[in-house]
Amino acid sequence: MEESIAKLMQRKAGPDTVVVKGWLRTKRDSKTISFLEVNDGSSLKGIQVVVDKGTFNNPGIIDQLSTGCSVVCTGKIVESMGGSQSVELAADSVEIVGECPSDTYPLQKKRHSLEYLREIAHLRPRTNTIGAVARVRNCMAYAVHTFFQQNGFYYVNTPLITASDCEGAGAMFQVTTLDLNKVPHTADGAVDYSKDFFGKRASLTVSGQLEGETYAMALKNIYTFGPTFRAENSVTKRHLAEFWMIEPEMAFCNLDGDRAVVESFLKFVFGAVLRDCPDDLEFFDKLVEPGLIAKLQHVVDTPFAHLEYTDAIAELEKAKVQFDFKPYWGCDLQTEHERYLSETVCHGPVAVTDYPKEIKSFYMKANEDGKTVAAMDVLVPRLGEIVGGSEREYRYDVLVDKMKALGMREEDYWWYLDLRRFGSVPHAGFGLGFERAVMYATGMQNIRDVIPYPRAVGSAEF
């Protein structure tokens, strides 16, 4: 394996000949000397390659170098005379691997708008911002697996194509091989899905939770981490049609246990970014969200507060600030409420639990009071909700009654109900939208800038 530029720049000056491969970000020329900044994505800042035209064997090549071209440079690591880097490469040779015509190359040595970069999503990872996002995203994905693996969770791959509409979490994308110009019909005029690929109507999954629960009933602690799809007709900076979700599920676990896992999980993931991506975070802190590092450090250092929904509403009702939406018992918390609870009441992350059953999903465990369910949202400063979770209803009769009340058909969930018939145990879990977490860690304001190729309504270029 070749040494990355990030590794090379940690070296001390030495007599060894080293090779630098990467893309030219900028060239600063003078009569006798030329400075090249070469980046290979291993760090925000590239290595400075210095060409002394007097001793260089191929000075003509310098004129052919332009922003974006790929190069192979060989030379020795030397101490830098400039102020912005400790070492640099004194080049013996520079070779152009792929040229990059400057009159048509869409990226320039200047700041571009993120909107413009979205139009050239295939080139934008070469920019500072999107490159840094990619490294932070990678760090977080690795940390997610590390956290669960270290704590005895098994990684379960739940299906992407499903025939069940989990919890009605959102509009679904239909999956079919039927000829849309010749859709087969049954005698009563409905679409005849028995002729379709799966013999029944199928869709892309909106959540792997129900399938995840089945494996938690065997492996005790599991997690999923994969793509999820919502055909929601919403174009916002916080929604995607295709996004990645993390959904752990723990058997023999109640809501308090769930809350404890969330807290250590979030602290671990954000802690990993603080530890492993300091340069990228500094960049985001400086140019994207001032105070970002302090915000993340605060999440890592502060014990999460805990408020029951009823107490949270009481706090909101006595708040001195004017909300756009007046809070009352039974209302769903608006983002403004969530931020107030986290920022003003708790001064840090807070888990709000025990919500009214009417505003939560069918599978959440009913509490003794008959009014609330064992649900939990983790709220963080500046963002609001970052995680939603619950203890699941594990009592067969209670669950069936609830489904009936909602008009759900038992036979559609026969396998899910089987879990409550055969060795049922209290269990709990939560879901985290990975891109939302990456937004929080980077300060990026639009979800389309934290995933390589965003899919949204009317937008699936590339």
Added chain:
RNA sequence: UCCCCUGUAGCUCAGUCGGUAGAGCAGGUGGCUGUUAACCACCCUGUCGGCGGUUCAAGUCCGUCCGGGGGAGCCA
């Protein structure tokens, strides 16, 4: 789906009361310098998103369609 904003040079944007378009950056040329988004001078660059309308005259006003952004709803 609803509401608001927006579309002008390769990029970021200005363009007043309607009178046939301008700056910075990028690019080109030359100069200068161990430079750091280098710097200095000069030069080049336009179906003003599309279509239609009002007007002597439309980048500017009106209608409509398309693209982009933000908010609401819904959520992860």
